[in-house]
Amino acid sequence: MDSFNIERSRQKLQNFNFKDLFIDELGWEPAPGRTTAITVDAQTYHYQPLAQLSGLVVFEVQADDGQIPYSQKRAAIHRAIAQSYHENLLIFVDKERTHSIWYWVKRDGGKSYPRTHHYDRWQDPDFHLGKISGLFIAMSELDPAGRIEITRVVQRVQGALDIERVTKRFYGEFQQVHDTFMAYLEPSIPDEKDRRWYTSALLNRLMFIYFLQRQRLINKGATGYLHDKLQERDWQDGYYRDFLTYLFFEGFALPESKRSAQAKAVLGTIPYLNGGLFLHHPIELKYKGQIQIPDQAFTELFTLLDGYTWHLDDRPGKDNREINPDVLGYIFEKYINQKAFGAYYTRPEITEYLCEQTIERLVLEKMREVDEHDLGILPPLHYEDVHELLRKMDGRRALILLQDILPKLSLLDPACGSGAFLVAALQTLTAIYQSALGRADYLDYAALRQYLDKELHGHPNRNYYIRKKIISHNLFGVDIMDEAVEIARLRLFLALVATIRRPQDLEPLPNIDFNILPGNSLIGLLRVDEETFNQMTPAEAGGELEQKGLFPTMKQSSIFGLLGQHSYRQMVEEKERLVQSYRLASTLTDDVEKLRTDIDDHRRRAQSTLNQILLDEFGELGIKYEQATWDSKKNKEGKAKKRALKLADIAALQPFHWGYEFDKVMNTRGGFDAIITNPPWEIWKPQAKEFFADYAEIVSKNKMRIEEFQKEQKELLQNEETRAAWLDYLSRFPHQSAYYRSATQYKNQTAVVGGRKTGSDLNLYKLFTEQCNNLLRNGGLCGTVIPSGIYTDLGATGLRYMLFEQTELMGIFGFENRRAIFEGVDSRFKFVVLTFRKGGKTETFPATFMQHDVAELDNFPGNTLEMSLSLVRRLSPEPLSLMEFTHPLDVQIAKKMLAFPLLGEEVEGAWQLSFTREFDMTNHSYVFRTEPCDTCLPLYEGKMIHQFDHNFSEPRYWVEEREGRAAVLGKRGEDSGQTLDYQTFRLGFRDIARNTDSRTLICTVIPPAFHGNKLPTIKVFDDDGNQLIDSQTQLFVCGIWNSFVMDWLIRQKVTTTLNYFYLYQLAMPRFTKEDPAFQPIVSHAAQLICTTPEFDDLAAVVGLGSHAHAVTDPSQRAQLRAELDGLIAHVYGLTEKEFAHILSTFPLVSEPIIVAAQNAYRDVARGLIK
16 A cells, blocks of 8 residues: 555545554554453443554544543543553544544653544544544555554654644745845835835735645646746746736636636636735835836746645645645744744644633533523533533534524634734634534434525535634734734635635635734724714824813814714724625625725724824823934933824824724624734833844844944944934834823733832733733633743732732643743743633632643643632732642642741731842942952852852952942932941842752852842841841841742742842741740851851851851761751751652752751751751
8 A cells, every 4th residue: 555545534534434444544454352341430441452553552442331431531541551552542432433532642751641633423524634644654664574663653643643733944945035035126116114015925925826726726727837827938027017917916806707808818717716815915006017026036936936845734744845834824923023022933732722721611601601591401511621512412502503602703813923823713613613514414403404504505615614704703813013914814815725625616715804904902992982083073194283281182173074974883884884895795796906995994084083082092191202312422312302292103003993993892792702812022112132133134143242232233323324213213112101001901010019019111911911801801711822920020910910800810831941832932931821711700720830841731720730819819918929839749838838927027026127239230330340459348249159158259340448338328318427238247149040040049148248239138227227137137047048948939939030029928937046946047057158257257146156167168068058958847847748849849959969958857857956
């Protein structure tokens, strides 16, 4: 057997004849053995061997009761069978043999990841065949004895059922062709941005046509149509003008009856596609008649494209030069994201998981509502998942699902990029539709049959109809980049055309220009106040505005005169009518381009007034435009000039007015049903490196040192044109930042912690998280991928309050990027897959952290830890930051530690800590010296210390005491000779503290010296010189902080920087010398710290005498530290098992240190260490 026979395989799959499918069609061998019974939870299952290959056995499994078991029982059955057959593939079937679950377990080290694939008899078999075709074994793959290695068989199964569907191939060549093509366009399109945009638009069209010709849908099955036409004759550099323009704007854009004779002559047989892709592009309208492209450009492009095999299905390919829509999607994401810092390609496992958690959950919930309210079934029927719902639903439920539920779902990606999440949503809904329609074919329900007959009439390809309906009715997207929006539409068109096998089945593409739109998702009116709109006169952008009071506003003559007596509501309804006509125009012979122009005219007229309303909102918030300036005398940026904002400034923000563009969703339905997105992760502030990358190739180097960049930037700014562009770029930020900080819709970007308003740089992911909540209807679901700062950072406190108090958290799945889930992101960076429901409150939620494999999403939540908000409040009362628990023991230990008060709590009669930073390494650099002097003190930096060690590295700088003292006092007042912190021993800690390093909380007591800002310290004296904390207490705190127990606690909280608020959340015993455990800890810490003569005064105060009694021998120091760890573990009341668990979370610490700590714990328990 040398080739896979699709027709025979399709028939055997549909007939559930799995044994013959594997043996006769996939080339596997018969499996010996007979049917065996197994009992799990009092239920008997029978597993029958069907086929095998080199020891991997395929079994069919059926229960006595005829039902397919739930996931937990499937896992138990697999474990039982795996004891005898380690490598296996289980196919669970029901009694009627209409439903099957294909179950295979991927192994990775010591972990297992179940892979589950559903196939029902009524489903289109081609989708499942696309997966299992990878299991085909050709005769040429067997050795002379007719065998194949088991490792290759396992790899083949993994390739079919655990597909990594992205590829890095083709991207470099695509980039090169894109840049070359741009160069060919330069004479026709001088503007670089326009040229780049049009290059993308043209390549999008041509690659789309490559897929069509590969499907034999063009010119009677011509698979090389574009290149053949290029070589057909000498076009004399007229291939674009005399052929492609006819192909685009007549061949695909018009029905054959409307094409010119010249077009018919040159084109051949071309299907009418429509769909907006082949209407005139804005750049084509702007440069009408001017665009010229030499034939050589297309020769080079087609030579590249012809070197790959283009196909539209998503089966696993054996040819490493195959291009399918997923590969193209990867390329598009990479291309789009290279120009948008902070946006990253999202792995399909993540998009699929979020679709399952949102879309499938929505369907289940809406069907439960139907059971309860429409059908009166109480309690509503329980379905484990959407597959069980589809398998069990009757005719009435099927009709409600197909007629009322699925068509009305509204799914949004507000940062859609090239459409990865929209395509994933399309695939999820398609699978549900296919199963529902397939199931409906077997149901005897007259109303359902009538509905289907009417709905499917005139649609020769059911799958094409399903996808077209979903794309037209369910999917919505917005992105700031026009190119991204066009690519997103293209990917949806590709997914649609992928269902076509015969030219006669190809219907015109849907018009989705007003489903997927460009714009700024973060700025714009969520809902429109109709009365305010009706009272205004639309003003042209940049037009004169009347000054009323403090803010400029429009003259209040009625809008009706200019808009034909139409109110806002009438305008919106007219626009919606035109949009609906535009969507339907693909099935008619209307002038589609004119319709689109009419809609754009309506939108432009409304946009002017909507922007004015937004301008008034900016004005009411007191926001001004701040124009960046250049100080030519100082040769650097000058003081910004403030002025009133103009309508043109608002228009430049590209505001997206949600209430107007998606009126029915936002106003009639109250918001979107689900939002699925991976928003940008960048900080909202000028990105100099990103800006200057367009002006100098050297700037794009990722590893360019900051000093090198600053030098290059200074040179670039000597160019007047570059400088003007830079100042214009800087001017875009202040008024937007002010809006994000003060607008009502972003009220959760800040919070009050410890009596102070949290402040940090604005981050786009935080803004998008709040905006998603704004855009959802009550009860709507959101699935998003964002940095882990959402659950740890002080700056995200307000958002955590929003998530806990205004939404129901459904899951937090935390990753560390160690396996490069996101390319180009540091391996230590952490991000989270977050799902929540708008409305209600959170009491408990499943959470897991520090995962590394996206495959682990398949098992979530499963047996994941269930975290409670009450525990979060106890561990972090105000910020509500989460600890990264990974094991039930973590919760148990944390609760024990909470027997002591948090460091930030004020405890009557107990000592209290406060913190301070001394010298800023940039702003105070004027007092730093690179050589010591008689009156100088060293400047301590974070990297100079380690645990119990103030001499970890040598100082780089020194500060003359008189100058340093003046700088420390600053503007606080006169120097009265009061004692300042630099004059005494004080506890300092590194603020760079990654929880993935060997140790995180690193501190020691430092002798009199000045400190840099990366080495914060305990505040020892107040401004008047009164002592706040004594030396013994500092040693006690140092001993506790440097312990494994406290390090374990802080590692559950901190990411990269140890802010004060993390320390204030530490559960700390406020022991004094009256407490038995106090002195042993102080004594051990003193022996470790007071190792040099400069500590003699401290040694005397704490009873050590002098540095001569401290411990410097490495082995003795290690023993002292182990004893400290044992003592502190007992202070917190930890069991040996709990302490061992803490030690196990420090993988970079050497084994002897871990063993010594465990032994010390036991010695403390025996009374040998006191």
